Amino acid sequence: MNATGTRKGRSAAVALLALAAASGVSACGGSGDGQEEARPLAIELSGDGSDLRFSVPKSVPAGLTRIEFKNAAKAEGGAQLVRADAGHTPEEGLQAAAAWAEEGRPLPPWVHAAGGVGPTAPNGTGSATQELRPGGYSVIETESNKSASFEVTGERQAAEPGSPEASIVASEYKFEPNGLRPGRSRVLFDNQGAEPHFVTGAPIKAGKTLDDVRRFAETEKGESPVDEKAFFSTAVIDGGERQVVDVELKPGRYALLCFVSDRKGGPPHAAKGMVSEAAVR
Numbered sequence: 334m335n336a337t338g339t340r341k342g343r344s345a346a347v348a349l350l351a352l353a354a355a356s357g358v359s360a361c362g363g364s365g366d367g368q369e370e371a372r373p374l375a376i377e378l379s380g381d382g383s384d385l386r387f388s389v390p391k392s393v394p395a396g397l398t399r400i401e402f403k404n405a406a407k408a409e410g411g412a413q414l415v416r417a418d419a420g421h422t423p424e425e426g427l428q429a430a431a432a433w434a435e436e437g438r439p440l441p442p443w444v445h446a447a448g449g450v451g452p453t454a455p456n457g458t459g460s461a462t463q464e465l466r467p468g469g470y471s472v473i474e475t476e477s478n479k480s481a482s483f484e485v486t487g488e489r490q491a492a493e494p495g496s497p498e499a500s501i502v503a504s505e506y507k508f509e510p511n512g513l514r515p516g517r518s519r520v521l522f523d524n525q526g527a528e529p530h531f532v533t534g535a536p537i538k539a540g541k542t543l544d545d546v547r548r549f550a551e552t553e554k555g556e557s558p559v560d561e562k563a564f565f566s567t568a569v570i571d572g573g574e575r576q577v578v579d580v581e582l583k584p585g586r587y588a589l590l591c592f593v594s595d596r597k598g599g600p601p602h603a604a605k606g607m608v609s610e611a612a613v614r
């Protein structure tokens with residue numbers, strides 16, 4: 334479901350990110366942008382290997398939510414949310430999402446990539462502010478497929494996650510970054526396409542170009558053209574969804590990539606050209 338968990342994009346993503354020791358996604362205090370109204374939801378990942386486990390409330394009210402993820406586990410891990418529509422259990426949604434991400438099966442229309450927090454370093458924290466729609470949810474650590482389920486209850490409370498100055502708009506098959514600044518800041522990740530997308534980004538090394546990144550993502554040959562240690566990554570969100578994430582960026586040029594497939598399957602989006610450059614200044 335993300336750069337490190339999608340088998341089709343896995344080898345390229347692992348090559349790009351394998352040395353990543355720290356995530357750029359980290360918590361910072363919310364102020365302005367309407368984030369005051371977001372209800373906090375704490376999700377913690379802890380343990381190790383087969384003992385890896387999530388702690389998450391069993392039931393959460395629908396509406397604008399600030400997901401605060403703590404990775405207390407010994408390895409990098411994220412908190413990808415998957416929602417199943419009424420009539421399906423969270424476990425059915427989990428199985429369908431895993432079959433899509435790992436086996437290239439179609440993603441049924443009743444399963445939704447519902448955001449959450451992308452890969453986060455051990456002992457790291459990350460947050461995402463987004464609307465939670467009612468339904469049965471799984472929270473998944475996509476590398477190990479460990480998961481827990483919870484329910485989002487009540488009527489839908491349509492909500493915008495905020496409007497920070499920086500944004501990354503995703504569509505088929507490109508990113509349009511705007512206003513990205515060095516340091517720690519909030520960024521709107523806005524999927525204006527029809528397909529699920531996420532964004533992972535890393536600084537392009539001096540002397541390397543976006544073409545070098547495209548080539549490396551396809552061939553994995555030679556030295557990586559990006560600084561893997563400084564990567565960030567969001568979770569996967571459905572077309573039409575958006576979330577505000579906290580990221581830490583360095584000044585310079587970033588490569589932005591997406592490695593999930595269309596709902597019907599097919600190649601990872603990076604192979605369909607979803608590799609864009611962003612200026613951070």
Ligand SMILES: [Cu+2]
Nearest residue numbers: 529530591602
């Ligand atoms: Cu994509």
